[in-house]
Structure formats: structure tokens, C-alpha cells
Amino acid sequence: MTEKPLTVKIPIVMTIAGSDSGGGAGIAADLKTFAALGVHGTCAITSITAQNTTGVLEAFDLTPAAVASQIEAVCADMDVKWAKTGMLASSEIVREVAKDVRKHGLSLVIDPVMAAEAGGDLLRKEAISVLIEELLPFCKVITPNASEAGVLAGIEVKTPKDAKIAARKIAGLGVETVIVTGGHLDATDLLYEAVSDTFTRIPGTFVKGGTHGSGCTYSAAMTAFLACGKSMEVAARESKKFVVEAILKSLPAGRGVNPVNPLGATLEKKERYLVLRNLKDAVLLIEESPDFSKLIPEVGCNIGMAIPGAKSYEEVAAVEGRIVKYRIRAVPVGCVEFGASKHVSSIILSALRQNPEIRAAINVKYSEKVLAACREMKLGISSFDRAEEPENASTMDWGTAEAIKKYGSVPKVIYDRGGTGKEPMIRLLGTNAIEVAKLAVELAEKLQ
Numbered sequence: 001m002t003e004k005p006l007t008v009k010i011p012i013v014m015t016i017a018g019s020d021s022g023g024g025a026g027i028a029a030d031l032k033t034f035a036a037l038g039v040h041g042t043c044a045i046t047s048i049t050a051q052n053t054t055g056v057l058e059a060f061d062l063t064p065a066a067v068a069s070q071i072e073a074v075c076a077d078m079d080v081k082w083a084k085t086g087m088l089a090s091s092e093i094v095r096e097v098a099k100d101v102r103k104h105g106l107s108l109v110i111d112p113v114m115a116a117e118a119g120g121d122l123l124r125k126e127a128i129s130v131l132i133e134e135l136l137p138f139c140k141v142i143t144p145n146a147s148e149a150g151v152l153a154g155i156e157v158k159t160p161k162d163a164k165i166a167a168r169k170i171a172g173l174g175v176e177t178v179i180v181t182g183g184h185l186d187a188t189d190l191l192y193e194a195v196s197d198t199f200t201r202i203p204g205t206f207v208k209g210g211t212h213g214s215g216c217t218y219s220a221a222m223t224a225f226l227a228c229g230k231s232m233e234v235a236a237r238e239s240k241k242f243v244v245e246a247i248l249k250s251l252p253a254g255r256g257v258n259p260v261n262p263l264g265a266t267l268e269k270k271e272r273y274l275v276l277r278n279l280k281d282a283v284l285l286i287e288e289s290p291d292f293s294k295l296i297p298e299v300g301c302n303i304g305m306a307i308p309g310a311k312s313y314e315e316v317a318a319v320e321g322r323i324v325k326y327r328i329r330a331v332p333v334g335c336v337e338f339g340a341s342k343h344v345s346s347i348i349l350s351a352l353r354q355n356p357e358i359r360a361a362i363n364v365k366y367s368e369k370v371l372a373a374c375r376e377m378k379l380g381i382s383s384f385d386r387a388e389e390p391e392n393a394s395t396m397d398w399g400t401a402e403a404i405k406k407y408g409s410v411p412k413v414i415y416d417r418g419g420t421g422k423e424p425m426i427r428l429l430g431t432n433a434i435e436v437a438k439l440a441v442e443l444a445e446k447l448q
């Protein structure tokens with residue numbers, strides 16, 4: 001008998017929303033968020049907007065039948081429990097969605113999208129009352145910003161106190177949980193749960209970055225976390241964290257408001273993993289070389305590699321405690337870890353500013369013999385002189401930039417002849433750690 005393999009069931013969720021041709025908001029933001037949070041995202045498109053970072057130019061609404069058909073196709077085949085709505089465009093579409101949500105027993109998160117931040121109506125005025133009367137009573141969670149909360153509650157929302165009043169009023173329309181997002185007030189979200197009549201403040205800080213699609217991303221994250229079984233409060237806290245990351249990683253895509261990047265943090269984790277793997281293999285090459293230990297300076301050696309676009313030493317991985325000489329072998333003291341290097345990471349960050357392809361470096365012992373071997377290998381060589389270092393400069397940062405300036409681009413080798421109490425040093429630079437480790441091992445073999 002063949003047994004069916006055991007598979008982990010991942011939640012299937014749906015977004016019922018508009019398409020943004022600029023890829024920043026609507027279903028584009030929702031599906032990216034679902035993917036980043038590990039749920040399977042499906043969609044029913046309500047309207048196709050001709051939109052970019054400067055605003056909505058035109059919108060082509062689908063017929064209610066076209067929206068219903070998409071929802072039916074997905075729900076007839078897949079086990080969708082949680083769904084969210086975004087741009088619903090018209091009274092007819094709101095009515096159809098209310099019918100379909102009931103028919104398929106969907107737990108619903110409503111993002112009451114009314115207009116795009118950069119300009120353009122996304123819900124006709126007359127549809128607001130239909131949304132309130134026909135869809136809100138079937139909704140578990142609603143995530144208005146201050147101005148949307150004001151429209152739904154029929155009051156002006158200018159202060160956190162107004163937000164509280166509005167949240168209670170919206171809950172009175174039949175909604176179980178209201179989250180007034182604080183992006184336009186004080187960066188604190190207000191979570192109101194009608195069943196217990198409790199308010200929970202979810203604090204945050206204003207962060208720098210593009211916000212186009214932030215409302216969509218937040219409500220999609222809520223949908224994904226709730227579908228994964230998180231409690232309302234945990235889902236609200238995690239969604240806030242997620243949207244802040246997406247804003248911080250927003251992309252300079254156009255001339256207007258930059259779109260958030262819901263996959264930014266996931267892609268950074270992938271890059272960090274690739275760097276650690278590359279670096280581990282590079283360290284292994286060094287450990288296994290019978291010759292490398294001849295190249296270890298008095299202060300020890302380190303090898304580092306940065307993630308693409310790194311700006312701080314925490315984005316550069318290296319060996320904790322450096323690589324030292326033990327008898328005739330090169331031995332890493334600790335594991336490879338981000339933030340483990342001060343000197344080599346400064347060299348990499350300085351080089352990377354001139355050429356983003358250069359992401360790795362290793363420091364090796366200086367001697368005329370080693371330098372001659374570098375010349376024999378026809379490596380591009382440049383240097384700096386510590387005596388010329390300006391006051392208050394960081395030596396590695398300044399020295400690397402100086403050597404690059406002299407050479408006209410990033411050379412493979414940067415050396416300095418040391419200074420008072422400073423050991424002279426040679427650094428090898430390259431695109432990745434394996435490349436520089438191979439270069440270093442070849443250099444060590446040449447010294448035979």
C-alpha cells in the first residue's frame with residue numbers, strides 16, 4: 001500500500017481588491033504580504049486601476065458577476081477561511097462581496113479603502129453607506145486609518161481620544177474588532193474588541209520610508225496572522241512590526257510616493273543566509289590549506305562578507321574572535337556571525353560604497369615577499385600611508401577610500417606599511433568570501 005506523504009497544511013487566504021498597475025498597493029501588496037508570511041494567497045480582482053506612484057489615473061471596475069465568479073472558482077476548490085477586502089469601487093461590488101462572504105462563510109478583514117494617498121477615489125461616495133449597512137455586519141476586523149474611521153463613524157478623528165470614540169461607534173455597526181491605525185495621528189494603533197469592550201494601544205514610532213500600499217499591507221498581514229491562528233492582539237502587534245519593516249525597505253520606484261516592500265525583510269534574510277554559507281565554505285578552504293597559516297599576521301586574520309547594499313558592520317559577517325595560527329594550522333576562534341568584525345567590515349563597507357559588487361575582504365600578513373607574490377599573480381595593487389591619515393578619521397574607512405581613489409577603482413590588493421604600534425597589513429578584496437579565500441590560499445602556495 002502506498003502511503004500519502006504527510007504534508008503541512010498552510011492556510012489559504014483571499015484578497016478581494018483592486019489591481020494597482022504600479023505594483024505598490026492593492027492585490028500586488030496583498031499577495032506579496034501573504035507570500036512573505038507563509039500563507040497561500042488567492043485573489044478576486046474588483047477593479048483594474050491605471051495607477052503609479054503619483055496617483056490613480058483611471059479605474060476600470062469589473063462587473064459584480066466577474067468578482068463573484070473569481071470568489072466562487074477559488075472557494076469551490078480551496079479551503080479558504082480568512083479573506084480581506086481592499087478597493088471595492090462601487091455599491092454593486094460591495095453588495096456582491098457581502099453576498100459571497102456569507103455564502104462561503106469567510107472570516108473577513110475589511111480595509112475600508114476610500115482613496116489613494118497620492119490621489120484618486122477608490123470607492124464611490126454612494127457606496128460608503130452600502131459598505132456600512134451591508135458588509136460591515138459580516139466583518140470580524142476592520143482596519144481604518146484616522147480619516148476612514150472618521151467617515152465610517154461620522155465624526156472627525158484628529159486625536160487619540162477621537163479614535164476611541166470612532167472605534168466604539170464603528171463596532172456599533174456590527175464589527176467585532178476595530179483597529180484604528182495610527183499612521184496619521186501618533187503612530188500608535190488602537191485596537192478595540194467589542195466583545196470585552198477593551199482598548200489596547202499598539203505603540204509604534206514614525207519611520208522613514210515610502211508608504212504607498214501600507215494600508216493594504218497591514219490588513220493583508222492581519223489576515224495572514226489570523227489565518228495562522230494568532231490572537232487578535234498578537235496579530236495586530238505582528239502586523240504593525242511587519243508594515244514598519246516594509247516601509248523601511250520601501251523602494252524608490254517612481255517620482256511619487258515610494259511603494260512599501262513587503263518582501264524586503266524576507267529577501268534580506270535570504271541574503272544573510274547566502275552570505276553565511278559562502279563565508280563558512282571560505283573559512284573551510286582556509287582551514288584546510290596547509291600553507292595559509294604563513295599569511296596570518298600578529299593581530300590575527302579575519303575574512304568578511306556583506307549582504308548587498310550593506311551600510312553597517314551588522315550587515316557584514318565575519319569570524320568571531322578572528323582566525324589565528326595554532327602550531328602550523330589556521331584555526332577560526334569562533335563561528336561566522338554578523339557583526340563579528342570591526343576592521344575587515346570597515347574595509348568592505350568602504351569598498352562597497354565605490355563598487356557595490358565588492359562585498360568581501362580578508363587581511364593577511366604584510367611582507368615584501370607577499371607583495372611580490374601579489375605582483376607575480378598580476379593582481380591590481382594600491383596602498384595608503386597611515387602618516388597621511390586626517391585627524392578623527394576611521395583608519396580602515398579612510399585608508400580603503402584613499403587606496404581606491406589612487407587606483408581609480410577597487411583594486412584586488414590594498415596594503416599599508418604600518419605606523420607606530422600598528423602592524424603593516426595586506427588586504428585582499430573581491431565579490432565574495434570564497435573568491436578572496438581562494439586568492440589568499442593561492443597566494444600562500446606561491447610563497448613556497
Ligand SMILES: Cc1ncc(COP(=O)(O)OP(=O)(O)O)c(N)n1
Nearest residue numbers: 018025026116117212213214215216
Ligand atoms: C488598487 C488599490 N487599492 C488600494 C489602494 C490604497 O492603498 P493603501 O495601502 O491604503 O495606501 P495608498 O496607496 O493610499 O498609499 C490603492 N492605492 N490602490
Ligand SMILES: Cc1nc(C(=O)O)sc1CCOP(=O)(O)O
Nearest residue numbers: 299302341342343344345363425
Ligand atoms: C587588527 C586588524 N587590522 C587590520 C587591517 O586591515 O589593518 S585587519 C585586523 C584584524 C581583523 O580585525 P576584525 O576582526 O576587527 O575584522
